[in-house]
Amino acid sequence: MTQSGTGEPLADSRNVPALLSVLRDRARSCTVHVTGTPGGSIHVRDGLVVAMETPGAPGIEGLLLRSGRIGEEAWSAVRACDTTHEHLADELVARGLVGAGELEVISLGALFDAAFALSLAVPDSWEVADPVPALHRNVGVTPERLLGEVARRVNLLAREPGSVAALARTRVRSVSAAGLPGTAAGLPVRHQEVLAHADGRGTARDIAFALGRGLFAVMMDLRHLLDRGLVQPHTPSADNRPSTAARGVPATAPSAAPGSAPLPRRRPGRNSAPEPRSHD
Template identity: 75%
Template sequence: MTEGTEEPLPDSRNIPALLAALRTQHRSCTVAVTGTPGGSIHVRDGLVVAMETPGAPGIEGLLLRSGRIGEQAWSAVRASDTTHEHLAAELVDRGLVGAGELEVISLSALFDAAFALSLSVPDSWEVTEPVPTLYRNAGVTPERLLGEVSRRINFLAGEPGSVAALARTRMQPASTAHLSEPVDRLPARHRAVLAAADGRRTARDIAFALGRGLFAVMIDLRHLLDRGLVRPHTHPTNGRPSTAARNAPSVVPPSAMAPPAASLPRRLPGRNSAPARRPHD
């Protein structure tokens, strides 16, 4: 419990229970999550409308890195709304993105951030007053959010812990002598991921570099792994987080070779914070 909480939260032993309690109380607030990667969960009238985390690109990253909106146009939008309460409306009013398209991107970024947060255990969290954030959707229930996270993890899981491992592993192209199919026959999105897998970038780094969702990039990496086109980078990292640049590769040539069902993070009952954990990426 933190200062500013209007009612006692009946059960906040983990993030899902906290969101359920906020839903019951129709609260509007921001939940600040600390840890690796940590982030913010934005709740309006009990519904989750946005999440932000260093573990996955947000709306801004998806719009800018993909080239959907230019840096100059984005800077002008931000300058017009210093409170950042009306960024979504400003983007639509200026004709930079359609209302329907922005809603799809907003929901996509929300689900992707929830997925990224589910791959690690937070150190702690606190409920604060609502913080302005960029979003354009009506909000989703905690049940829908958790269901989508579980679906994504089940889709990628090969064995317990394999999804988190895939997210934090640095990938590099496989030797050309072991290729199972010509690279130039791959879809453009697979070639882009292959070009970005330089041995220094994790799935998260690649997602930021390309302006794509983490989940989508991990699906493509699994495809490339299954076909022997990429492999884990074997150089020891001593458990340190990736420091690879998250900018897109300068060129992406066709021949470029350069847990069971899960919920959002949990913490131990009766503790103000979970034990510190080693960063996993």
């Protein structure tokens, strides 16, 4: 149940990163919904961030299914056994569909990737709610570690201020799709796969969802391909279709942006947290 406009206001919750720090200090368990584009959810357990979901980057489900690591039938069976979706990670491991260590790596990678994706946009507002189940298998990370990893990724991609966000928004196409000379000879398989999906209709996000790979990893590959002149920005004409890549979570599920500390707009009666709930 969402609780808004009640409870004690968070003293230092001027933005989402500050909010996460306060939640960490109070060892809170909750779900933070942040509206905006792309929007999503942050899942906090005992003050640590354990998962984030956003349409801006593939989540654990998308990484497992789109990459072919797990089949649709097996995934549906797992979901049917846990209608609350609270123990999906345990069920995946128990059925031998993915190893415990591997799932932990995937879970942590998806968390960092979602944080990176959301750092590239300014959220509209946030709201703290009761905790809801989230697919994850990690002990959680501190807000400082999360922000540090986001900063590291941005620095690896940045050429100039705003260039990372611009790269994320840009539709790209391979030079071969544009009818220009270019060769993929000698490229790693992952680069060739990115090239194959660079058709001018999708962004890095679309390619990441199509391949079942992280957004950051795909953007790093695109930066390399751009430097080699094998892909180029593409501005679609008015009659081209908009991007239609599959999303890993519903577009209605909002998310937080613990990246470059953007300032969400406060909404009266919403930007406050519920009273901590007692534990049995």
